[in-house]
Each structure stands twice: as C-alpha cells, then as structure tokens.
Amino acid sequence: MxxxxxxxxxxxxxxxxxxxxxxxxxxxxxxATYNTTPTVTNEQAIIQDMKDDHITVPKLSNDKGEGYYLASKIEDVLASNTKQLSSQSTSYNYDTHKLTSQFNVPIGYDKNNVVTVLKSFVENEHNVLHGREYVYQSGMSDEKSTVVFAQKTKQGVIIDPQGTLTFKISNGNVTGYTQTYLPNITVLREKQTTISARDAIELLYTSSEISQNSKIVWYKLGYSELIDVRGSIIYVPVWNVMIQHKGTKNETLKKVNALTKTIIKGTTTTDASSSSSSSASTTVDADD
CATH class of the missing domain: 1.20.5 (Single alpha-helices involved in coiled-coils or other helix-helix interfaces)
Incomplete structure (x- = not known):
C-alpha cells in the first residue's frame, strides 16, 4: 500500500x-429545551425543611464578617481594685474569677427604664470597675430578673462567662451585680473571614442540633473561649444561637465557631426568659 x-x-x-x-x-x-423557572437552591431547601419541622426561623443574613484569634491571661484584676467602689459590699471568688456586689441601698427605677438607669450607672468608675468597657445585651437580658452587659474590645464584644456584667433585679429594685473581666487582650493572628448567621444556623439544623417544634429567639456573633493554654485563654468569634423549645419553653444556647464552621459541644439549657428579636450583626460588634 x-x-x-x-x-x-x-x-x-x-x-x-x-x-x-x-x-x-x-x-x-x-x-434542546430551556427552563426559565428558577431552581430552588440548597439553602432555600434547608430553610423550607426547617419550616416543615415547625421551627420558627427569623430573617437570616448571608453576609460574612471578620474576626480574630484573641488571648487573655487569667488575672484577678477585679479583686485588686474593689476599694474604689462605693455604697456596696463585695466579695471575690478566685476559682471563677467573679466579683459579686450587693448594694447598700437597692436602686429603684420607673417602669420600663431600668436599662437606661443601668447604662448611666456603669459609666461611673465608683459603681462598676471598668464599667465603660461593657455594653448592654438585649437578647441575653430578662428585665424582670437580670440585665446583662458584655465586655467590649477593639475587636468586638465578648459573649462568654468571662467578660460579663449581670445585674440582679428583685421586687422592682436592682440589688447588686456579678462581674467578670478579661484584661490585656491581645490579637494572635491577622483577621479572618467569619461565616454568616445563615451558615451557622443551617449547620446546627443539618447536624440535628435544632429539634422540631422549636424557635430561634436570638443569635449573635461574639468572642467565646476556645481553649486554655498555660494560663492564657484563647478566644474566637462564635455564633451564639438561643433556641426555645415551644413545648417546654426551655431555652438552649448553641455555639458555632465562626472561623472553622464547627459546632462547639456543650450547651446551656435554662428556663425560658424574655428575649429580644434576633441580632443580625455580621461582624463581631457590640450592641449600642
């Protein structure tokens, strides 16, 4: 060939x-045929599944934010400065690093203005140590029994047992408070992108952390403890999600690491208390 x-x-x-x-x-x-009907996204399907399970879901944001890895050494600075406080008796627990105050004369207030009264109260350094570094948290408060403030930093608000100021209310009077405080907070790494509120709540649902017949009463992004390393606590941005079980009215706090998109195990369950509408903040910020 x-x-x-x-x-x-x-x-x-x-x-x-x-x-x-x-x-x-x-x-x-x-x-070929062309379908002009929009397809249902996976996110929309998950939200619909939640509604089908009788889970009340507030409006959720897809916006992502920014956060840091923070560190603070365990120091009992509150115990060292109680002498500057006036008109109150104090005690300090070195195991929990918590200051407890009892007012000599309870603080009275008119109906519906307790928050305004306490916001002004904490501004005075003779009333609360480092008071100006705390900001009111509506979702965490029940104005019939407790009003909660959280420590704020340049990087954002602390939503953690350490860094909390809680006023006690009894019979229409503010009787005292408990306080924890994080000193000398340092940034360990450059800022990173955090997941959105929608990402966090969808993760909780698909991981069976939100049961049927429940309600998401509030959610907020703030710093919470990750790990204790040789006397220093590492804090990361965490989505805190309060879930109320409609049948029992009990509330459960769930946490999601906003940097790694992982669920932080260990939840807190309490009796139901009045909670404000959800906070849709997408950066680690403080309530006004």
Whole structure:
C-alpha cells in the first residue's frame, strides 16, 4: 500500500468524523429545551425543611464578617481594685474569677427604664470597675430578673462567662451585680473571614442540633473561649444561637465557631426568659 493511498484513507476518516460530530451537535441543539423557572437552591431547601419541622426561623443574613484569634491571661484584676467602689459590699471568688456586689441601698427605677438607669450607672468608675468597657445585651437580658452587659474590645464584644456584667433585679429594685473581666487582650493572628448567621444556623439544623417544634429567639456573633493554654485563654468569634423549645419553653444556647464552621459541644439549657428579636450583626460588634 503506497503512501498516497494511506493519506486518502486518513482524510476520509477525518471527514466522516467531522460530519458525525456536526450532525450530533445540530440534533442536540434542535432538541434542546430551556427552563426559565428558577431552581430552588440548597439553602432555600434547608430553610423550607426547617419550616416543615415547625421551627420558627427569623430573617437570616448571608453576609460574612471578620474576626480574630484573641488571648487573655487569667488575672484577678477585679479583686485588686474593689476599694474604689462605693455604697456596696463585695466579695471575690478566685476559682471563677467573679466579683459579686450587693448594694447598700437597692436602686429603684420607673417602669420600663431600668436599662437606661443601668447604662448611666456603669459609666461611673465608683459603681462598676471598668464599667465603660461593657455594653448592654438585649437578647441575653430578662428585665424582670437580670440585665446583662458584655465586655467590649477593639475587636468586638465578648459573649462568654468571662467578660460579663449581670445585674440582679428583685421586687422592682436592682440589688447588686456579678462581674467578670478579661484584661490585656491581645490579637494572635491577622483577621479572618467569619461565616454568616445563615451558615451557622443551617449547620446546627443539618447536624440535628435544632429539634422540631422549636424557635430561634436570638443569635449573635461574639468572642467565646476556645481553649486554655498555660494560663492564657484563647478566644474566637462564635455564633451564639438561643433556641426555645415551644413545648417546654426551655431555652438552649448553641455555639458555632465562626472561623472553622464547627459546632462547639456543650450547651446551656435554662428556663425560658424574655428575649429580644434576633441580632443580625455580621461582624463581631457590640450592641449600642
């Protein structure tokens, strides 16, 4: 078989292949249909599943924020400065690093203005140590029994047992408070992107952490303890999600690491208390 004949055979084969491919493409194009109905996304499907499970879901944001790895050494600075406080008796627990105060004269207030009264109260350094570094938290408060403030930093608010100021209310009077405080907070790493509120709540649901017939009463992004390393506590941005069980009215606090998108095990369950509407903050910020 000479070279010219071989060349002709290859040419015929290639031409036949081109004709086949062209015919296939034309047939595919003529039979194609176009669906203009928008498809349901996975996120929409999850939210619908939650509603089908009778889970009340507030409006959720897809916005992502920024946060840091923070560190604070365990120091009992509150215990060292109680002498500057006036008109109150104090005690300090070195195991929990918590200051407890009892007012000599309870603070009275008019109906519905307890928050305003206490916001002004904490501004005075003779009333609360480092009081100006705390900000009111509506979702965490029940104004009939407790009003909660959280420590704020340049990087954001602390939502953790360490860094909390809680006023006690009894018979219409503020009788005292408990306080914890994080000193000398340092940034360990550059800021990183945090997951959105929607990401956190969908993760809790798909991980069976939100049961049927429940309600998400509030959610907030803040710093919580990750690990204790040789006397220093490492804090990370965490989505805190309060879930109320409609049948029992009990509330359970769930936590999601906002940097790694992982659930932090260990929840807190309490009796139901009045909670404000959800906070849709997408950065680790403080309530006004």
């Amino acid at each position: 000479d070279f010219r004949r071989i060349e002709m055979i290859f040419l015929i084969v290639f031409l036949a292949l081109d004709v086949f491919l062209l015919a296939s493409y034309t047939q595919k194009g003529s039979n």
